[in-house]
Amino acid sequence: MKWSEICVHTTQLAVEAVSNLLHEVGAQGVVIEDVEDFDRMMAEDHFGEIWDVSDRETYPTSGVHVKAYVPASGDFQDLLSNLKKEIERLRTMLDIGSGDVTVAEIDEEDWAHSWKQYYKPVKISQQLTIVPLWEEYTPQPEENVILLDPGMAFGTGTHPTTMLCIQAIENYIREGDHVIDVGTGSGVLSIAAAKLGAASVKALDLDSVAVESARQNVETNGVGELVQVDTGDLLKGVEGEYDLVVANILADVILLFIEDAYARTKSGGRFITSGIIGEKRAEVTNALVAAGFEIEETRVMEDWVAIIAKKG
Numbered sequence: 001m002k003w004s005e006i007c008v009h010t011t012q013l014a015v016e017a018v019s020n021l022l023h024e025v026g027a028q029g030v031v032i033e034d035v036e037d038f039d040r041m042m043a044e045d046h047f048g049e050i051w052d053v054s055d056r057e058t059y060p061t062s063g064v065h066v067k068a069y070v071p072a073s074g075d076f077q078d079l080l081s082n083l084k085k086e087i088e089r090l091r092t093m094l095d096i097g098s099g100d101v102t103v104a105e106i107d108e109e110d111w112a113h114s115w116k117q118y119y120k121p122v123k124i125s126q127q128l129t130i131v132p133l134w135e136e137y138t139p140q141p142e143e144n145v146i147l148l149d150p151g152m153a154f155g156t157g158t159h160p161t162t163m164l165c166i167q168a169i170e171n172y173i174r175e176g177d178h179v180i181d182v183g184t185g186s187g188v189l190s191i192a193a194a195k196l197g198a199a200s201v202k203a204l205d206l207d208s209v210a211v212e213s214a215r216q217n218v219e220t221n222g223v224g225e226l227v228q229v230d231t232g233d234l235l236k237g238v239e240g241e242y243d244l245v246v247a248n249i250l251a252d253v254i255l256l257f258i259e260d261a262y263a264r265t266k267s268g269g270r271f272i273t274s275g276i277i278g279e280k281r282a283e284v285t286n287a288l289v290a291a292g293f294e295i296e297e298t299r300v301m302e303d304w305v306a307i308i309a310k311k312g
């Protein structure tokens with residue numbers, strides 16, 4: 001079977017929005033080529049083990065390539081013109097850079113290779129290493145491994161917003177904590193919380209593809225007894241209180257449910273929130289404080305911010 005590779009050249013700021021557009025028009029997986037990510041991974045003691053320096057030549061010298069793979073079937077031209085229209089609409093809201101779209105035809109075998117070749121085992125925090133399900137990997141004795149196949153859900157674990165969240169969870173979680181993960185995607189944050197000592201984790205997502213992916217990943221990692229994955233719209237209908245409320249969703253979505261997050265956080269508990277682009281930091285911080293939280297810490301990676309807010 002022939003597949004088409006669609007490549008959009010964009011900015012780091014617009015990666016998630018462009019990835020979403022590609023998913024919406026029917027892409028079967030997205031590959032992100034960002035030279036800054038590549039250089040960071042190379043610098044983090046995996047040099048030569050996992051990343052091959054010659055791969056760097058395939059990355060754009062500036063900006064980011066978001067690549068997606070779709071069957072080269074009859075309605076491909078409609079899909080492409082829809083995508084281009086949506087990219088132009090996005091341009092009115094966000095700095096998307098050139099937004100240039102290029103197309104290449106590839107064989108299925110190459111597609112499988114292209115989709116997975118950049119997704120390798122990555123140590124994402126002191127204790128946790130994410131390993132793609134299809135990779136053979138022998139962990140070090142102190143390494144705690146999360147096996148992941150995100151499929152079409154967001155959450156390879158290696159996006160800065162996810163890494164910030166997992167590092168904060170590792171820092172603040174206490175043995176026996178009860179955790180809720182809003183917008184679980186592949187389930188990566190919930191699995192991390194379970195592996196780091198949570199007594200229970202409730203994982204919610206609006207998207208049925210994410211719910212299915214999270215359920216599979218939870219089972220693969222043997223934490224099905226601890227993590228309950230359900231469909232849910234933010235914290236609507238959720239009752240009870242949690243030691244940790246975690247959410248890696250865009251700032252504009254976080255702003256919608258800060259008050260609900262406060263209500264669902266135990267006294268002395270924390271709301272760990274990520275997915276906040278730098279320019280939205282003040283707005284989210286102010287809204288957290290207005291809801292009654294104290295800002296305990298703000299972590300930054302590239303253009304992204306995670307805020308750890310405490311309920312006194």
Ligand SMILES: C[S@@+](CC[C@H](N)C(=O)[O-])C[C@H]1O[C@@H](n2cnc3c(N)ncnc32)[C@H](O)[C@@H]1O
Nearest residue numbers: 154155162183184185205206207210233234248
């Ligand atoms: C940026 S991804 C984060 C995935 C994963 N938690 C991680 O950290 O990598 C955001 C997720 O939030 C979900 N989402 C968006 N709006 C939502 C809503 N209103 N209620 C629940 N989930 C939502 C999306 O479907 C997506 O899976």
